[in-house]
Amino acid sequence: MRFMFPMFVILLVLISHKLMLAQDTVTSAPVGADFRILRENMIKTQIEARGVKDKAVLAVMRKVERHKFVPQELLHAAYADMPLPIGRGQTISQPYIVALMTELLQLKGKEKVLEIGTGSGYQAAILAELVKEVYTIEILPELVKRAEKLLKDLNYKNIRVKCGDGYAGWPEFSPFDVIIVTCAPEEIPSALIEQLTEGGRMVIPVGVAHQELKLLIKSGGKIQQKAIIPVRFVPMIKSK
Ligand code: SAH
Numbered sequence: 001m002r003f004m005f006p007m008f009v010i011l012l013v014l015i016s017h018k019l020m021l022a023q024d025t026v027t028s029a030p031v032g033a034d035f036r037i038l039r040e041n042m043i044k045t046q047i048e049a050r051g052v053k054d055k056a057v058l059a060v061m062r063k064v065e066r067h068k069f070v071p072q073e074l075l076h077a078a079y080a081d082m083p084l085p086i087g088r089g090q091t092i093s094q095p096y097i098v099a100l101m102t103e104l105l106q107l108k109g110k111e112k113v114l115e116i117g118t119g120s121g122y123q124a125a126i127l128a129e130l131v132k133e134v135y136t137i138e139i140l141p142e143l144v145k146r147a148e149k150l151l152k153d154l155n156y157k158n159i160r161v162k163c164g165d166g167y168a169g170w171p172e173f174s175p176f177d178v179i180i181v182t183c184a185p186e187e188i189p190s191a192l193i194e195q196l197t198e199g200g201r202m203v204i205p206v207g208v209a210h211q212e213l214k215l216l217i218k219s220g221g222k223i224q225q226k227a228i229i230p231v232r233f234v235p236m237i238k239s240k
Pocket residue numbers: 090091092093116117118119120121122123124137138139140143164165166167182183234235236237238239
């Protein structure tokens with residue numbers, strides 16, 4: 001009988017400890033699941049709702065964890081319907097724009113792609129899931145370092161990042177089947193047109209105050225252009 005009280009206390013402590021552990025798993029585990037729900041919601045309300053239909057593009061937007069590419073303090077907004085700051089005055093594009101640009105490229109899986117404006121590395125990761133090789137150029141060294149590390153940590157082996165000026169393209173690896181530009185030049189850089197294969201496609205925002213997203217197709221040595229929608233990208237920086 002003398003032992004009853006301490007036993008009771010020990011039992012209580014054990015039970016409450018077990019409860020706390022259970023609580024811990026309850027509070028930490030759903031984070032990943034929450035992001036999955038947010039991502040699903042993003043697909044439905046921002047991307048499918050605006051007309052993106054390509055199954056492979058939707059699958060990859062569902063798979064790639066956008067929250068890994070945004071700054072820690074903006075985690076809560078990782079799946080919001082807007083671009084987000086990533087430092088140095090630059091932004092990760094709005095999810096819908098990433099999906100739309102990717103869909104416009106009509107990727108089949110064997111392409112060699114050049115991206116201008118690595119930024120967070122998010123668009124490069126989306127592309128790497130859909131094609132053979134991605135070459136991506138970023139002008140700001142700090143962003144290059146960060147994106148390179150993240151893409152390596154995420155185990156992407158088909159992305160090559162370079163610090164440089166996108167106006168020159170990447171002649172060593174040209175021609176490219178596809179070129180995607182995620183910053184806006186005033187005019188389409190001629191080096192990029194030259195580095196596109198015959199039959200190749202380019203998606204690029206063009207303009208200053210008023211920008212337009214354009215789809216270019218190179219065929220028979222000529223360029224066909226189609227204006228898609230008005231957009232707002234950070235300017236393509238001129239290094240000289
Ligand atoms: N694709 C990016 C979005 C980046 S925003 C993402 O998924 O996060 C555009 C990027 O273009 C910025 O990081 C900016 O530094 C870069 N940029 C601007 N001018 C450039 C140039 N001349 N050459 C290469 N990158 C450039």
